[in-house]
Amino acid sequence: MQQSFIAAQTTAFNAWVSGYIDEGTSYLKLKQINEELVAQNKTLMQELYGKEKIKNPSFVRVTDTIGGGQIYTFVDGEIVNNSIIRKDNYFTINRGKRHGVFPKMGVIAPQGIAGIVINTTNNYALVQSVLSMNKIRINASLKDSGFFGTLTWRGENSRTMHLSDIPKYVPIKVGDTVVTDGKSAIFPQGIMIGRVAGYEVDSKTGYWDISVELSQKMGQLNKVYVVRNLKKLEVKQIQDTLDATINNDQ
Structure with a gap:
């Protein structure tokens, strides 16, 4: 509604x-x-x-103190410079610390995801483009089935990335929508990434190797939006606690 x-x-x-x-x-x-x-x-x-979707447990009645409250906000910005032909690509935007932009924040464009902030000054931010072979791994899912995997770029061209780790029993067809899966603190769930352009079974892993045509043309970036996760610190704290527990048990 x-x-x-x-x-x-x-x-x-x-x-x-x-x-x-x-x-x-x-x-x-x-x-x-x-x-x-x-x-x-x-x-x-x-x-x-931006708003957190809250669901009460099936058998336990709890008071919703969050009430579907805001979890993401967005800072708009413009591209200062951009590259798409290197092995690892970057772009710069005219937003920085004084605008609330900091490293490890996601960046999206009007048509899809664009990158992750890696460094900032007061007025500018350097963003690692999704077109980076060695430094970008995006959690992504097939919108219809909900199965998720890892999205990477192999340097083939500026329009295509690859989705891996999807079991081969999962039905796929050309044209299926690929979106962010929300399992990281960087991008909200459901941000458009692109559509399936082709697929085959990877002989080494036995999983699907899915070619994804990006919905956002990275060579035409102009306006972008930086994603601010208001609960990122809280998520990090609980993850750090888990990591410390695992390390102590080893």
Whole structure:
């Protein structure tokens, strides 16, 4: 219901923009409209992906003190420079520490995921592009079946990544949607990645080797959104506790 309402609001807003722009629209008016679109996209993403989905246990009644509260917020930014032809690629955005951007934050574009922040200054951030052979591993899933695996780039071209670790008994077809699976503190669940372009069984692992055509053309990055996980520190603390327990038991 909420997503239908948001979709309707988006359609109405886009219709308003289409009617507003004519041949005599000035550059400044176009810039104003573009800024309004960026702001609304950020608001829509926070509504769609930003709130935690709370489910009560089946047999135990608990008081929901969180109430579906905000877990992700988004910081909009623009690309300063970008590379797509190296073995490990990077891009820079005009947002930094003073805007609340820090390392290990995910970065998404209007059409899909883009990278992960690795360094920041006060006003800029360096982002590891998803087009990186040695330094990027994305948790991804097949939207229809929910099976998840690891998404990597093999340097073939700037449009294709590979999804591995999916058992070969899982049914797949060309055109299936691939999204983020939400099992990390970097990206929310359900962010678009791309669609299945081809698949075959990996003879070494016995699992599917799935080619994924990225929905976002990385050579055309312009506007991006940095993902801020408001509960990332809490998740890290519990994971650190688990790691310490495992190490002590060994």
